[in-house]
Amino acid sequence: MNFDESPEEAAYRAKVRAWIAENAPDMSGLTATERRQWHDKHKDVARVWQATKAAAGYACISWSPEWGGAGGTAIEEAIFGQEELRAGLQFNYFRTGLDMLLPALMEHNKDEASLARVPSAVRGEEIWCQLFSEPASGSDSAGVRCAAVRDGDSWVINGQKVWNSGAQIADYGMLVARTNPDVPKHKGLTVFWLDMKTPGVEVRPIRMMSGDNELNEVFLTDVRLPDSQRVGEEGGGWKVIITTLMNERASLGSGTGLNWRDIIALAAETPSFDGPAIEDPAFREWLADLYVDAEAIRLLSFRTLTSLSKGATPGPEGSAGKLLWSNLAQNLTDKALDLLDHAGLMDDPDEATMNGAFQHRFLWAPGLRLGGGTDEIMKNIIAERVLGLPGDIRVDKNVPFREIPNGR
């Protein structure tokens, strides 16, 4: 039971901390709004930062140099990520590509031209988005209706995707399509990658309840792709999807954003019934419960680091971290607005406490509980893969996709 790093790990941390301090981008010239994710100015900073990291061997640390990585270890990558967060550097633009999609591309596609995409993505020159979800599928990830039909050495794709994070700024995407509707749903899927400028691809941003435009709908009309852009076997798409989703869930549980220190600071300066809100016994009891969850998220990351430093892969119990983190974000912001009383209404960055961060996060928090696996799906994962309870009864399991009933 110790938090001591091995001498090598400690030396690496000291080295990267110094490097980050020297090279971190200066965001002081950006306004509060411009510092938010998906704002163009924020994205420009992120691109420069990614290129800087890549040049110094700090991008995709655990990947081999042939892919633009640094040939380092998973623990080094985790240490670097922690130090980035510590320095307030949190950029999401490249995560979908680098954490999820490109590892799947490297694993399942051996085409040289396809693989040539990878190093430039590592350098931050290309942003990738995931084109998996569909309006009718939701958590039923295999319920794909977007169709790909073979035409010689090409595929012609028609359909619609949705909830595509970053598709509005993405250069490339990875897409799953149904290539055989006459077999059960998991068996007729095939994955492709594509240039988002391919004729027939239309991206329509979705405005979220928080006002952000991170997510999109993507319409595909007679999109023609060469077979060399197929990722994995024809009909083997489910395997590729699983590779990416496991990577996604492992990276989502890290727990960032507003935390207990922020709510204590708010409660200390917000007047309540008899003095500041922090003196309210009901608030203090609530704070204690919040803190043990927040601590658990932090400490579970040490458990993950422990596994990584032993060379083991963290297991599905990491789903607990994602659930805790997304629910904590919602509980914390709910409470913040409650403390602020009528002033909790204001999300104008110039008027609101902490530039409206609580309000913005309040409106974003429901999405955290949905994206990357809903609470319900995460609980299924824990129940089935950790506790060993039976899978849900699936009435569509052995039915050809064409015959599966569908509602709206």
Next chain:
Amino acid sequence: MNFDYTDEQKALKDEARRFLAAVSPLTVVRAALDNPAEGYDKALWARIGEQGWCGAAIPEEFDGIGMGYVELCALAEELGRSLAPVPFASTVYQFAEALLLAGSPEQKAELLPQVAGGSLIGTLAVSEGPGVLAPDRIATRFADNKLTGVKLPVTDGLAADRAIVLAQSDRGPGLYLVDLTSEGVERSLVSTIDPTRGEAQITFANAPAQPLGTPGEGLTLLSRIQDRAAILVAFEQLGGADRALEMARDYALERYAFGRPIGSYQAIKHKLADVFIRNEVARANAYYGAWALSTDAPELPLAAAAARVAGSNAYLLASRENIQTHGGIGFTWEADCHFFYRRARHLGLILGAPRDWKRRLADRLEQRVALEGQQP
């Protein structure tokens, strides 16, 4: 970085689990439940004493094994898992810790070897009836080396040979060591929600006693003892919560309703996933407490409160939902579910209720934030 037990500690824990499975199956717990006048299992207590567990964290100079606190945490987790009906928490986490923290050389030399060898049962007598114990609500008095007052409830109060008693004196609240077999001490059994852990009322009428630690600093010392005990109890809570979850899981796999195992229904799966998450929160906070205890880190008070709150929350939920998952059978005396439900509440209250510890946790968080604010 190893935020986990070491391989040696895991081996110790596995060995403890095998041992307890053999000597303390739930039939032993049931026998204790059916014999509340005893309040613990004497034969089992002797076996545990023979293993040297009582001296796990007691230094060798006092005949302990001096393994360390993480090892004691590992044992606590297994004792909690087995629900062993023994006065281990009173004797080892509280009485021995009090002696180690504040005992005079003579007190330590006399008592710690007996604790380490398993021949002496000790307890802490703090409570005086309902409500949170505030400094001005301590009615027990110490004067002229004599104690007078009533303590209620005292865990293992009937079984114990010695007690450390919180009492007022001219110099403020203090802790006092009492031989419970001496003149002026009367003890009676108190019926409790967990009869596998005996509770007593102890009346002191001019009972001879000697100070433990500096008189007037009793509450500070008590707080330090309770912090250390809170971490160890958190491991008992974690062990119990894990086992309650496993029981519920196993039952959900074997019990069929409407033609399928009830564990295939999402209502049950999600309920048990919620329990798992609470247990993970308890585990993470308990491990942090174990680290703080074993290194005597400045974070100990905060880590202790967090471990206590998380451990209490987890065990309450796990034991409650275990009964719920079992349905009607889970509510019967014959089923084993109620052992965990009782013990969860027992462990949740013996060191002060979760509500009280949430208050302490908030105080300590504020202190932490204030300290951080002073740092450059």
